[in-house]
Amino acid sequence: MIEFAVHTRDDGIGVVTPEGRLNMVSARRLKEILSELVSGGTTRIVVDLGETTFLDSSGLGALIGGLKSARQAGGDLRIARVSPAVMTVFELTNLDRVLRARESVEGAFDD
Amino acid sequence: MIEFAVHTRDDGIGVVTPEGRLNMVSARRLKEILSELVSGGTTRIVVDLGETTFLDSSGLGALIGGLKSARQAGGDLRIARVSPAVMTVFELTNLDRVLRARESVEGAFDD
């Protein structure tokens, strides 16, 4: 069971908040949401993982897919508010370097 | 998994809202909540079943227990906002006559 909260901020940055578990079933929906944002012109995206209780390789794949298409369109994808448990999954795959976790959604594009 | 929202209105009526499933485990907690309300002087109680997705005989037992102690203390217990599925359980036990379902929480003590 998962819900996705999606909104675009005044500064044009899209914020996607997966609430629940990012697994095989929900990763497909995340992939769609991210590619719709990018093709709709929102190329700077923050994925707020603060409400994400579980992550697996399909969730990682959806994030990497979104990162690539955002960058191809001249933007970027960043992740924020990653819990220690979810961080474990990024560390095990060495993706903590490609997708560096930011503390807050607000400041995710500050650097 | 269940949560109980409990509050006492300005007119002294207590409103208990079980959010989720009323089964063996959660009925014990409902029983406690109802008897604490009555012993604390709140003898008119509405149980708002609008957020209750499941009910079994232990849930019915907790409601009947609350009804009896409320009446003994000079008050009453009423149920409101019962879904058709939950209503089935009252009908099967003929308790729809002892605990008549009211449409709204606000009007549950109007008659």
Add this chain to the structure above:
Amino acid sequence: MTDPGPARVVTTLESRLVLSAPATPEIMDLVHAMLEHLWGTSPDISDRDRMRFEMSVIEILGNVVEHAYAADHSDIPGQDGRRFEIVVGITEENLMAHLGDNGLPTELDLSGVAMPDALAESGRGLALATAALDDLSYERVDGRNLWDLLCLRTAD
């Protein structure tokens, strides 16, 4: 004691869900989750059918947890613990469940189950399940209690 009920066929259904677990009150939530998965696979089942089936499953399983082990000593180390198995499944016509537990045999007469007084606070479980189900059977086989529950699906 009766013969296996018509719902026993659920144990051979290709789409069945089977859970085997310790018989504790806390396991109820997992059985609810199992039924929720089942409703997801057949979204056309009426709310009323879901409720009478789910309530009956929970009543019968609740009785197993509360009563079937009351006087036994199966928690002595080295003996098999208190476990149950539940099989649930749906066909075009039926909702079916089969429960097995390793508790004590019961002498319950299911045909004599009556609804207690309106103001009784317990004793309504079996009456509720027999009123809600289209068939409920119990038998004792090889040291296990076996319960079979059947709801014929109705239009909403």
Add this chain to the structure above:
Amino acid sequence: MTDPGPARVVTTLESRLVLSAPATPEIMDLVHAMLEHLWGTSPDISDRDRMRFEMSVIEILGNVVEHAYAADHSDIPGQDGRRFEIVVGITEENLMAHLGDNGLPTELDLSGVAMPDALAESGRGLALATAALDDLSYERVDGRNLWDLLCLRTAD
């Protein structure tokens, strides 16, 4: 192919949970619910241990659902459908899972699993599970694929 792993002992644990069900993507949520019940019975397990175990179980089961039936014909009427069984359990020292499925055998070499490129969008599942687990074993027995997963519990 390897021998049964040290986690196989989970199938004899008195407190084990066992689920048998059709191998569909939707069943994942029920396996998550099963693990949630398990965490409720042992609240002292660290978040990190829970995550690496749950993620590995879901990866291995996800592979069964996605890959183990790719080329077979078990959905021909009359043949046994695509089903799996999962057993999970906890001891003072270990988190353990055992998975069995009736899919096709695989020639995977678990010792040769490597993490793909950083920008790859798939192919990370087995690498992630082998990195997260303390033991992962696979064997083919009597027409079934058997997977055994072990996490040694660590302090938080």
